[in-house]
Amino acid sequence: MFQHFSILQRTCLPPGIGGCPVAPRILSLTGIKWKVMPEEKKNFSAELKKAADAAAAEAGIVPPALDIVQLNKGDKVGTWKISKKLGEGGFGAVYLVTDMTGKIEGEYALKAEKATESVRVLKMEVFVLTELKKANAKHFCDLLDRGRISVYNYVVMTLVGPSFHDLRKVYTDKDKQKFSLGCACSVGIKCIEAIEELHSVGYLHRDLKPGNFAIGKADPRKVIMLDFGMARKYIDAQGKQRAPRWAAGFRGTVRYAPLSCHISRDQCRKDDLETWLYMQIELTRGNLPWKSIENREEMGRYKERCRGEGIKELMGGCPKEYVDIMLFVDSLCYYTPPKYALIMDLLKTAISVNNLVEYPYDWEKATAAVAAGGPGASGPA
């Protein structure tokens, strides 16, 4: 059923366009040495920035300072007041804010980056969230405000709850860092809906991972996709899919990167789905078999092996429908519109044939246990 190396060697595209010509150079096409970071949280945004700065320096442009915007409690940004820092990413920081005019109630998230950044991730965030809002997409933050104050740009968006990464890490015991099967399949369906919504407005995410999906602040059953700093428009102004580039730099987080990334092949819709599947398997089993591999090329070979003799290593503990999903995703080519509904149906089948219960989600049970002061108060099962 599975053929070793068949995925990377498959000719997905007409001769001369993208995929196939890159294949013979499998895993040796890595002119640039990327630093592989141990934590799944780390991505290549910092490396991307360094590469951009190096290119700017070569062109005689003085590269900007590497520091992140630092704002303090009480600082004012436009009409927004900083309450505290929520976290930092590769390019900027996210703060909890409130509106000082009193016109907008509640708390929001303000994302800021230095205006001098050579890679402008907030610009992409604004483009993508604006398109999604126009399309009435339901799995994304609302964009409330954007602007520039002195040396930094900012956007203000809906405040979300904990990310899947945070929800997994509630447990210190690594074996327990997973969602219950019903919960994993159910959020998986919502993630696919989010991916379909994003693709339908013409963008690829290219950095899906547990840290980039969160639950709603008020609705713990809502799934929200975050962080469009690595996104790319895959359709042109005429609505046609852009032709693949001959080679593309690494984007995303190595642990969840699709095979295409490991051979510098330009990404397409299938790659977001492959990345999601790795994340889905991790949320279901608690780990991915290549988690401790640090070398990017070795990890790519491991992912290939998991299509053949390593299949049990990857899928052990997962419903058999996950294998069908992988076969389906692997069969997609650069220009093929994915059948998102088919993946969602397979997840629904996994729920029904295994008599799984979707709700309440693990974190709802944990909250109830905390409220009751009972056992299980420390996190999801």
Ligand SMILES: Nc1ncnc2c1ncn2[C@@H]1O[C@H](COP(=O)(O)OP(=O)(O)OP(=O)(O)O)[C@@H](O)[C@H]1O
């Ligand atoms: N709308 C939001 N509401 C609440 N927290 C948020 C929101 N957006 C981002 N965060 C949190 O802020 C932190 C930084 O997010 P950001 O997207 O800048 O970087 P990251 O995804 O952690 O890292 P990287 O950019 O390197 O991928 C994360 O902990 C993230 O969960």
